[in-house]
Amino acid sequence: MILDRNLKWEVIVFYTWKSMLYYLLLSVAVYLIHGYYEVVQLHLPFSTLTALSTALAIFLGFKNSNAYDRWWEARQIWGQLVNSSRAWGRQVTTMIIPTDEQEAELVKKLQHRMVYRHLAFVHGLRVFLRKPKPYNGTKQEEIVEETNEYSDTVAFLSEEEYKAFWHKNNPPNYLINLQGDDLRRAYERGWLSDYRFVQLEQTLVAFNDIQGKSERIKNTPFPRQYSFFSRVFVFIHASLLPFVFVDEIGWASIPVSVIVSFVFLCLDLVGERMEDPFENRLEDVPLTQLSLAIETNLKEHWGDNNFPVSKNHKQGIML
Template sequence: MLLNRPVPFSFLLGKIKYETLAVFVFANLMFTLRHYVGLEFLSIPLAIPALMGTCISLLLAFRTNQAYERWWEARVVWGGIVNDSRTLIRQLLTFLPEESASARIVQTVAQRQIGWCYVLGQTLRGQPTQPAIKTYIPPTEQAGILGATHQPLAVLQVHADQLRQLYRAGYLTDLQVVQVDATMTRLTDAMGRCERIKNTVFPRTYTFYLQVFIILFTAMLPFGFVENLFFVEVPLVTLIGSAFFLIEKSAIQLQDPFENRPTDTPMTAIAKGIAGSLTQLTGESVVEQPTASPTYFIL
């Protein structure tokens, strides 16, 4: 996620460098043909590219809004994961009897829940999950989770198995089991919503048509300068065309919030915050706090 810090110009230009170069070369070619080759008749009324630019602006606004909604939904889902992770441990601390065995159980569940947050984030980004499993999951449970096809779901199933054991041992009443299970159900729902966002592809035809319209608009723009602006024409065409391409590229990055890019939902940073909260609740001496990012984004 981009932070409230100056974003390097290289980051912005890097997303549209090829498009900017193409527009610059095309604008120079048209400028040469019109002013040095004697093809001044290569012109169209400025109202035509202006009208197309207005239509493209409306489409870009709609596209950016839809992409931001996907990104914001992902952020809301992870906000819910924060709340439900804290609620899960708080419920166990409240419901289980005050004894050393119960404290160890809650600490185990807390560490497993921290591991689940990291494993879910790494799975959504297509990154290795073994380091998180080795760090936070008890050794007796690691083999089953590592061998599972859906590792985050496997971690939640271990949660459920331990909940059943606590209920059969008489540590939890019927009502308490229902409440804890409802919390784990919300965690499962949040995982499913993340997977829906990840696996639902934004309509490719919409992206293709919008890119074609931007290219047509940029191609017509040099012909709309009836006045002789001379050396100002090329910078203007390049700047205006690049602005449209930049907005379109920004929407493309926002629509996929789980791709390990600076515009991602900060799942790793959120997981670190959850780790700090849960270790505080369980009274562990080592509390993992979120680390400040030295760059202009966090992941």
Template structure:
């Protein structure tokens, strides 16, 4: 995750990061610029199209569709950010629940071997979960056309949770914890599975294909028709104008694509590896 100063405008404007969309779109922007200049040349120099020709009025369509495409992109980016922020809240809950479990066990347990067990296995759950969420197969489990050779009985976070719960049950049977304490600890352990399931829901459920494909096609055809309506009034300046419009629209879609899966390895994804390391440090301080 990129660390930055939100008030440093100069850095934002004049420094290009490798995650900037202009790097990803540069080759396409060059092609669109050449295409727009070619359309402008044909309309103005070859066909001698003037302001009285009907094709000049195609910008009326762009004015009407511009409002529609802006609404679609706002909804698209908001939906993607909601997924990103929900993922951050889930991992924040995992941090707090791991701390609470460690604090309660630290007060309850007296045997050093038992304390060492939870000192190791509580942060291990966060570590295993972040690896599980970065696995490509995790995101394909709901795809109907993908046949995955996965043994679902070896779901790693579930297996680790089972080991932890078995240890707590053994402590109860050994009279090291009471029934009331068992109930208190059970609530913390249950939250681990709830968080894992919610993260998998985000990971396994992308934005519907038809919606994402429609926005991309809309942006493409909207941009490709811009030179026909503005070449007469802008001349060869239509090329940089169309390139800029494409850059703005396509960048919003690229940003939404990047943050809608917050558990990946992109520059703007959540730092879940760092969060799991912080959980390990906090648990070792508490137990």
């Protein structure tokens, strides 16, 4: 997630230079041919582009609005994970109560295991959502965070649990099932009353809901016809601009055409970069920072001062 108000121009150029080079070369070619070959008339009336520009602006506005809605929903889902995680840490340490002093140490170990296993769930869900999609014949996106592996969960699980965890088809869901098993055993031993058992189980259900909602956004892409046709329409619009301006303003048609094309290109890219918020890119929901915030909160609640530090933090960016 980008935090700076001003985007770095090297980032903008990275995503736009190929298209901008095409717009520039086309504008120069149209101007030269129109000016030096009188028999070739490349001019188009301004009304030709007016309707297309209006329709394209409306289309891009609709696309960007819906892309932002997907991004904001993803951020709200992970905000709920932060809140529910804090509640989980408090519930585990206050609701699981030993029946006598001899069991106090066992209860303490159980609480520690369940709190730290939840940290493994949070980091595991982050990695699960950011796992690469199968190659579809297009150029792969850049990866912002270099370490996006299940090894991030090793410190929070026992050796046996970790070996089973990362071999699962759905590792985060496996951890929730383990939490449910521990709750059941705690209930059977009398450490949980009926009411407290239900309360903790409801929190686990909330984690299931959060994971399910995240998976829905991850596995249901923004309708690709919007992305495809927006690129096509922006390309057509930019290709027609030099023909409209060349007879009206002469050589100035070159910078004007390039600038107007740049505006529509950026509008298209803004929506395209936000429509999939779990792809580990600059514009995505900052899952790493939210995961580390949860880890810090739960460790502080437990009394562990070994707080995490973001290894992949970049100035002006939350990963």
